[in-house]
Amino acid sequence: xxxxxxxxxxxxxxxxxxxxxxxAYENTAFDYFPWYxxxxxxxxxxxxAIRPDVSEKKEGRxxxxxxxxxxxxxxxxxxxxxxxxxTYFCAAPSNTPLELVFGKGTKLTVNP
Amino acid sequence: xxxxxxxPKHLVMGMTNKKxxxxxxxxxxxxxxxxxxxxxKPPELMFVYSYEKLSINESVPSRFSPECPNSSLLxxxxxxxxxxxxxxxxxxxxxxxxxxxATEAFFGQGTRLTVV
Numbered sequence: 504x505x506x507x508x509x510x511x512x513x514x515x516x517x518x519x520x521x522x523x524x525x526x527a528y529e530n531t532a533f534d535y536f537p538w539y540x541x542x543x544x545x546x547x548x549x550x551x552a553i554r555p556d557v558s559e560k561k562e563g564r565x566x567x568x569x570x571x572x573x574x575x576x577x578x579x580x581x582x583x584x585x586x587x588x589x590t591y592f593c594a595a596p597s598n599t600p601l602e603l604v605f606g607k608g609t610k611l612t613v614n615p
Numbered sequence: 616x617x618x619x620x621x622x623p624k625h626l627v628m629g630m631t632n633k634k635x636x637x638x639x640x641x642x643x644x645x646x647x648x649x650x651x652x653x654x655x656k657p658p659e660l661m662f663v664y665s666y667e668k669l670s671i672n673e674s675v676p677s678r679f680s681p682e683c684p685n686s687s688l689l690x691x692x693x694x695x696x697x698x699x700x701x702x703x704x705x706x707x708x709x710x711x712x713x714x715x716x717a718t719e720a721f722f723g724q725g726t727r728l729t730v731v
Contacts, residue, residue, distance in 0.1 A: 535719065539722075544725075546621075546705050546723050547658065547722045549721060552719060592657055599671065601646050601648075601671065601709070602660060605657035605658055606657065608657050610655075
């Protein structure tokens with residue numbers, strides 16, 4: 504069964520700083536790794552995703568870095584803003600088709 | 616449009632009640648999901664429908680009964696729930712298939728369920 508280990512559990516960053524969240528996965532036959540952002544009382548929103556034919560993907564202030572040999576991927580939030588304060592989940596495909604396995608989540612707090 | 620619509624947003628029900636949660640998407644996605652999420656935890660997969668057929672049932676108690684009337688709609692029928700079933704119930708959809716976009720799932724806003 505696929506497992507995804509996410510760290511840190513919580514993160515406090517000052518406005519304008521860089522937030523970094525890391526995930527590690529186990530073997531998988533499927534190559535798709537999304538990150539979700541969830542605000543309290545809301546559903547998770549797909550933030551950014553990567554397929555490991557590339558080592559990095561950037562969308563605005565959000566960047567995913569992917570290291571296939573180490574089975575690790577990370578989310579970098581540049582110029583972090585108070586509005587980025589949310590819980591972030593990484594995910595990876597299970598060995599079962601259609602099933603995603605989520606990390607335990609990182610609660611990000613960006614102080615003004 | 617990447618919208619998955621869930622109703623109701625909030626639901627309070629007694630342990631003897633029968634209620635249903637509804638989910639709708641118009642993205643042409645052929646896979647639809649029910650997840651349960653407890654506070655400060657990741658979403659936990661309950662059911663997956665693929666091409667309107669139940670594909671995955673993660674050993675969910677029979678008091679939860681899913682239904683997929685058509686490719687755009689997904690229901691979750693609730694009966695004789697327990698207080699520990701109180702949670703945020705999330706619906707999601709994805710294009711379907713085995714690889715790649717099968718896992719690009721879009722979530723609804725959820726139904727906050729409280730069982731009293």
